Amino acid sequence: xxxxxTRKILALVxxxxxxxxxxxxxxxxxxxxxxxxxxxxxxESTMETIKIGxxxxxxxxxxxxxxxxxxxxxxxxxxFSGFEIDGVTYEIELIIKDDKGEPAESPVVAQQxxxxxxxxxxxxxxxxxxxxxxxxxxxxxxxxxxxxxxRPDLTExxxxxxxxxxxxxxxxxxxxxxxxxxxxxxxxxxxxDRGDYSVALGDEVIKALEAGGAEVLRQxxxxxxxxxxxxxxxxxxxxxxAVIFTGYHREAGLLFKQLTEAGVEAQFxxxxxxKSNDIGDEAGGAANVEGxxxxxxxxxxENMPGYTAFADAFMEATGKxxxxxxxxxxxALGAVVAAMELAGSTDGADIISSLSEIxxxxxQGALTFDSMGDVAVxxxxxxxxxxxxxxxxxxxxxxx
Amino acid sequence: MAVRERIGNMFxxxxxxxxxxxxxxxxxxxxxxxxxxxxxxxxxxxxTRTLVYVxxxxxLNLVLGETGLLHLGYVAFFAVGAYTTAILSSPRLxxxxxxWVIIALAMFLxxxxxxxIGMPTLRLRGDYLAIVTLAFGEITRMTFNNWEPxxxxxxxxxxxxxPNLFGWVVDKPGEFFYLLLAAVIVVVxxxxxxxxxxxxRAWNALREDEIASHHSGVRPMQAKLLAVVLSSGVAGLAxxxxxxxxxxxxxxxxxxxxxxxxxxxxVLGGMGSIPGAIMGAVVLDTTPELIRQTFTKxxxxxxxQDFLPGFQTALQQDFDRYRMLIxxxxxxxMVIFRPEGLLPNKLWRRQSHxxxxxxxxxxxxxxxxxxxxxxxxxx
Numbered sequence: 001x002x003x004x005x006t007r008k009i010l011a012l013v014x015x016x017x018x019x020x021x022x023x024x025x026x027x028x029x030x031x032x033x034x035x036x037x038x039x040x041x042x043x044e045s046t047m048e049t050i051k052i053g054x055x056x057x058x059x060x061x062x063x064x065x066x067x068x069x070x071x072x073x074x075x076x077x078x079x080f081s082g083f084e085i086d087g088v089t090y091e092i093e094l095i096i097k098d099d100k101g102e103p104a105e106s107p108v109v110a111q112q113x114x115x116x117x118x119x120x121x122x123x124x125x126x127x128x129x130x131x132x133x134x135x136x137x138x139x140x141x142x143x144x145x146x147x148x149x150x151r152p153d154l155t156e157x158x159x160x161x162x163x164x165x166x167x168x169x170x171x172x173x174x175x176x177x178x179x180x181x182x183x184x185x186x187x188x189x190x191x192x193d194r195g196d197y198s199v200a201l202g203d204e205v206i207k208a209l210e211a212g213g214a215e216v217l218r219q220x221x222x223x224x225x226x227x228x229x230x231x232x233x234x235x236x237x238x239x240x241x242a243v244i245f246t247g248y249h250r251e252a253g254l255l256f257k258q259l260t261e262a263g264v265e266a267q268f269x270x271x272x273x274x275k276s277n278d279i280g281d282e283a284g285g286a287a288n289v290e291g292x293x294x295x296x297x298x299x300x301x302e303n304m305p306g307y308t309a310f311a312d313a314f315m316e317a318t319g320k321x322x323x324x325x326x327x328x329x330x331x332a333l334g335a336v337v338a339a340m341e342l343a344g345s346t347d348g349a350d351i352i353s354s355l356s357e358i359x360x361x362x363x364q365g366a367l368t369f370d371s372m373g374d375v376a377v378x379x380x381x382x383x384x385x386x387x388x389x390x391x392x393x394x395x396x397x398x399x400x
Numbered sequence: 401m402a403v404r405e406r407i408g409n410m411f412x413x414x415x416x417x418x419x420x421x422x423x424x425x426x427x428x429x430x431x432x433x434x435x436x437x438x439x440x441x442x443x444x445x446x447x448t449r450t451l452v453y454v455x456x457x458x459x460l461n462l463v464l465g466e467t468g469l470l471h472l473g474y475v476a477f478f479a480v481g482a483y484t485t486a487i488l489s490s491p492r493l494x495x496x497x498x499x500w501v502i503i504a505l506a507m508f509l510x511x512x513x514x515x516x517i518g519m520p521t522l523r524l525r526g527d528y529l530a531i532v533t534l535a536f537g538e539i540t541r542m543t544f545n546n547w548e549p550x551x552x553x554x555x556x557x558x559x560x561x562x563p564n565l566f567g568w569v570v571d572k573p574g575e576f577f578y579l580l581l582a583a584v585i586v587v588v589x590x591x592x593x594x595x596x597x598x599x600x601r602a603w604n605a606l607r608e609d610e611i612a613s614h615h616s617g618v619r620p621m622q623a624k625l626l627a628v629v630l631s632s633g634v635a636g637l638a639x640x641x642x643x644x645x646x647x648x649x650x651x652x653x654x655x656x657x658x659x660x661x662x663x664x665x666x667v668l669g670g671m672g673s674i675p676g677a678i679m680g681a682v683v684l685d686t687t688p689e690l691i692r693q694t695f696t697k698x699x700x701x702x703x704x705q706d707f708l709p710g711f712q713t714a715l716q717q718d719f720d721r722y723r724m725l726i727x728x729x730x731x732x733x734m735v736i737f738r739p740e741g742l743l744p745n746k747l748w749r750r751q752s753h754x755x756x757x758x759x760x761x762x763x764x765x766x767x768x769x770x771x772x773x774x775x776x777x778x779x
Contacts, residue, residue, distance in 0.1 A: 059724060100724070102652070103556075103646075103648070103650060103652055103653055104449065104646070104653055107445060107449075107646065108442065108445055108446055108449065108689065111440075111441050111442045111445040111446075111573075112440075112442045114441065115440040115441050115442050127555075128556060128650050128652060131556060131558050131648045131650070132646060132647075132648045135647050135648070151555065153555070157558055157559060158559075194542075194545055194546065194553075194554060195554055196554035196555055196556070196650065196652075198554075199548075199553055199554050199555070200554075200555060222542075
């Protein structure tokens with residue numbers, strides 16, 4: 001009895017579902033899928049809320065960067081809310097989404113923000129996740145402004161909706177290479193950790209070194225390695241004037257410690273990955289890395305007109321020091337708002353086309369974009385923009 | 401209790417095909433819901449990714465569930481498939497090969513790779529096999545990471561062209577959903593038939609007792625190798641389509657964590673059960689997102705804007721950081737209360753509830769026991 005009934009019900013359900021699906025397949029062409037809720041508030045009052053997406057990584061290996069980005073953007077949202085276009089005052093609502101730092105999660109987050117109806121997106125945090133999400137934002141016609149995706153080729157892939165408020169790795173790489181040449185190095189070791197960021201930076205360093213006539217030995221480790229004895233042996237045999245590590249501070253500390261212990265007397269250098277005060281402990285004592293030189297992937301915070309005020313506001317809001325790239329993310333939102341004001345519109349396509357024309361005055365200083373979507377520096381700007389630091393008795397000291 | 405039993409009975413008595421057809425019909429309708437604006441595109445995109453995991457879980461189930469080999473490097477074959485697509489259909493090296501050729505090549509290469517890895521490693525058992533396969537998985541990823549002239553190393557390969565199936569350009573999530581669904585149907589149908597065949601029985605026998613099955617005429621090496629090679633082919637297929645879908649591939653897609661996730665899907669769904677593997681993949685892949693939507697959107701909307709204002713902003717802004725924690729707790733509870741999996745194989749189900757007479761009666765295990773004579777052996 002039961003079975004007969006169940007069968008009938010199931011058969012009915014199936015027939016219905018098949019009918020619906022057939023109907024759908026036939027009639028799908030002329031149906032407009034987007035039935036966005038209309039904003040009923042906008043007609044009467046002159047206040048409107050616009051949604052800005054934040055595509056970042058709040059969990060995973062770069063959670064501290066994601067936190068800095070999200071908090072920097074919250075400050076920006078407070079500061080920029082209340083801008084006016086055609087007599088309408090806009091409030092900014094941030095939709096913050098976490099992609100766990102996984103590239104496979106990145107498109108899902110992107111789709112979510114598109115579904116939410118955001119007018120612009122700040123993100124993604126890393127170059128890999130930006131690459132994975134950019135096609136979706138491009139299809140949806142939504143501008144994507146990253147404050148921390150520094151991989152050089154990102155702006156060369158033909159995503160006209162992509163902009164960034166951070167400097168590219170190739171500029172920093174060039175700066176490290178030139179610095180090593182300036183110091184009179186003739187034989188230089190360049191070592192990376194086989195990570196996305198590290199390898200790209202290392203490639204650029206080598207280009208600059210070879211242009212300067214230095215002899216280069218390339219070495220590689222893996223992120224998470226603790227023993228570098230093979231590389232140390234190679235480096236010792238090469239007898240370099242400088243050792244440049246383009247990875248992160250944990251491996252850098254261990255490498256420099258092992259090099260010191262092996263009696264290698266060379267100038268230790270690195271990119272912004274090693275610029276952490278923890279490097280002293282990681283190297284088993286600050287003495288092992290005394291005099292190490294590093295650069296940074298952005299403008300010198302010490303030279304930024306608005307940085308002190310921004311850092312104070314960040315400290316007040318979160319109780320923590322402003323983390324890496326927080327100010328770049330702040331400026332990313334600022335640039336989007338500036339573009340909306342310039343275009344007189346909150347439409348994605350209008351924002352994209354006017355982003356390349358804005359002249360926005362932000363935390364980092366006056367900011368414009370070039371035709372590729374990279375930060376264009378007034379007066380051309382070269383490697384002299386890259387700040388230099390020296391590690392002295394436990395802290396990184398700003399040099400220029 | 402009565403209600404529960406009645407519902408239970410209804411499900412138990414309904415013939416198997418009804419479940420299959422219902423699941424299929426739901427899957428067929430799913431993309432249309434998005435088209436009519438009933439659900440957001442997010443769910444379609446998530447569903448498409450879930451189907452990739454379904455393929456992986458079904459493929460791994462063959463090795464882990466049916467044959468009982470703890471394989472921790474499964475993502476390596478997924479990577480081989482994905483990189484085949486990425487290299488042969490992207491501006492990276494300037495190739496733009498036909499979709500079918502790439503799919504066939506991806507499956508062939510990952511099967512070949514499975515064979516090469518299987519030959520030496522399948523002589524090991526248990527923990528040793530797990531360790532060696534884990535190492536092979538990492539070696540594969542590092543090879544792709546370091547083979548810069550071809551794979552562009554850690555930078556990955558962007559701009560993968562959409563596939564073209566006899567003039568049908570697949571480039572929307574809904575279209576990929578149907579493409580993957582077709583792949584899932586074919587793979588499940590083939591594997592289900594295999595499961596009921598002689599070799600399928602041989603796999604199950606190997607899982608239960610390798611020595612005894614060897615003495616009963618099963619060649620362990622041959623049977624295991626076949627299982628590993630076939631499942632590698634499934635992973636290669638999944639990888640090839642996944643690369644098309646993502647349009648971008650880099651080595652961080654293929655971390656050891658991905659292998660672990662697929663193992664979890666198979667175990668959580670019920671080892672040795674194809675519906676279980678499918679269920680495990682669906683649940684594990686969608687739950688984090690469901691939790692996020694519940695707490696950041698549905699719950700705040702349901703309780704209203706004025707309900708504990710601070711609580712609501714906390715939900716919306718900070719929840720993203722805690723959803724994985726809740727997810728972890730859910731898995732732990734699951735393992736405690738339903739160790740046999742969501743849709744378990746009947747044999748496993750009985751083994752996990754040996755003290756519960758109801759479960760004993762509910763399964764058809766006694767028939768199996770009589771057929772195989774295990775009762776006599778145990779006695």
